[in-house]
Amino acid sequence: MNIIVVEDHDTLREVTVNTLRNKGHHVIGLESAEALPEQKQVGCVDIMLIDINLPGENGLSLTKRLRHIYPEVGIIIISANQLASQKMQGYDSGADIYLTKPASLDEINAAIQALSRRLKREPASANTSIRLHLQTLELKHGDTAVKVNQQEANLLHALLLAPDQRLETWQLLELLSHEQLEYSKASLEVLIVRLRKKLMLHAASPDNPIRSLRNYGYQLCLQMTAFD
Secondary structure, eight states, X not given: OEEEEEOSOHHHHXXXXXXXXXXXXXXXXXXSGGGGGGOGGGGGOXXXXXESSOSSSOHHHHHHHHHHHOTTSEEEEEESOOOHXXXXXXXXXXXXXXXXXXXXXXXXXXXXXXXXXXXXXXXXXXXXXXXXXXXXXXXXXXXXXXXXXXHHHHHHXXXXXXXXXXXXXXHHHHHHTTTOTTOOHHHHHHHXXXXXXXXXXXXXXXXXXXXXXXXXXXXXXXXXXXXX
């Protein structure tokens, strides 16, 4: 399984990652929710292990956001909070399994095995929202497919992962600079206009699928799901 562990305790994260790797899984360890947009592999993750008490965005908010973007991903929350109300919040946010600390590595592995069996039995059904396919660089809605380039896919994916699906202009310019060193605000605006047209004409999106936020940046204003 492809697994991401989001845990801010360095030693615990390292032990968990190494143990799961020894079980044959492909595992990435992250210290915060904010590190996720930097991970292009998110679209092909099977299971995420998330601690609730994270620096910055907490685990419940991250779980809710990921469940919205990736309805098919398996999510296991691991928390020191054993209150029933906190567990209910975890499940309401979209967690499949809620484990309480200290959870043994055997218990974590058993939860992953149980969840992986469920994921294999119940593949994600086709959904009516727009689908971003990261490998084929396509936007799909029903039987309609629209090609996007790598920069367009990266921009959409970053907005999907962001809280409230919004990012500042400098964040988007930094993201795009990995592909083109001299990316400017004017180039970004051209890219946004081109994406709006593709979404509006070919993907049955609302009139303003990517909204400009004055003195801030841009916000994605539609439901979209990302796939590998």
